Amino acid sequence: MADKEFPEGFLWGASTAAYQVEGGIENVDWAEAAREGKVPEAGRACDFYNRFGSDFEIAASLGMNAQRFSIEWARIEPEEGKFNEREIEHYRAVLERLKASGVTPMVNLWHFTLPLWFSERGGFLEKGAPEIFARYCRFVVERLGGYADLWLTHNEPIVYSSKGFWDGVWPPFLRNPLQYLRVIYAVAAAHRTAYTAMKTVRPSIQIGIAKHNIFFESNSNPLNRLLCVCSDWFWNHRFLRLIEGYQDFIGLNHYHHKKYGATSRERETAVRSDMGWEIHPTSLYHCLIALKRYGLPLYVSEHGLADAADVHRPEFIKNAARAVHRAIEEGAPVRGYFHWSLLDNYEWTEGFTKRFGLIEVNYDTLERTIRPSAYVYKQIIERNALID
């Protein structure tokens, strides 16, 4: 690898998730919660379900050679055990489209939203949930496995459990420490069962999860050091240990830096995104290095920021490339980077108010406008190298 270059074949892309962009998904727990007024409505979102072709064209015009997207479980299995072949054809068309332009897909099978029938029965806490989830994953791989090598069973298990079972702000809106712990183990079991089922159908595919990891630091105070070590284990590594032996690569979703014992000056001077999340230039590097211990290929499966004015995103993207490059130089086997997100989208409890897209979406007209930062990303992609 020459000085500033990335390895040949490095994947450069962006990520989306079905419920956040597709529109028209009504038979999931999130849509039910929206009808009950507990979370914002997603409605037609970006209409990506109908516009994926032109959106992928924009992505290709920016040089991207990879895309991560998710399949909506409730579209494929709207009733328990009844699979919808028409929706399989939809996702086949999505994959065909990527294939036609030589773009590598990373397919995620579950990104937070549960089919209503499954959530009403207790979701992952239901006995038999691993088999139910694995049956769905297996079905999709039977039908579409030939189109993609990179598969994720699910996205961010610890965020899912924390928001839904500890903070009580996402479906199923619980604040129950016991259920919180139970659901983590249940999702891990579902992953392991799905992994085995998917591999049986198509041994050649590579399967992982998208893991949300935080860069934890502390000052020299022993209590803060202890907090840092415990948080790191609990948030970043415990789940990965639970699925050890059942993953072929690790997807890293990275957004946060947390320093225990940060001074008030450090807190006040931190640069923040529109979400109020600190923008830390090297945290991605630290998270990648921390994943070296697993000895598996790594992909940055999400990394981005809410920045409607696009003032921080250009530098953020350059720093992301620097962080990945430095991690590779130090032996982290990073194979690709997927920016979050291709498009502005439905940001869960924030609704459509936060703008994560390389491409801006006008929600009245659904018009797309490429943000200036996307051209910065394009330069990096085209050179497959760092830029100043």
Ligand code: FCB
């Ligand atoms: C991640 C989620 C993704 C999006 C970004 C901002 O935690 O996976 O859906 O909401 O945060």
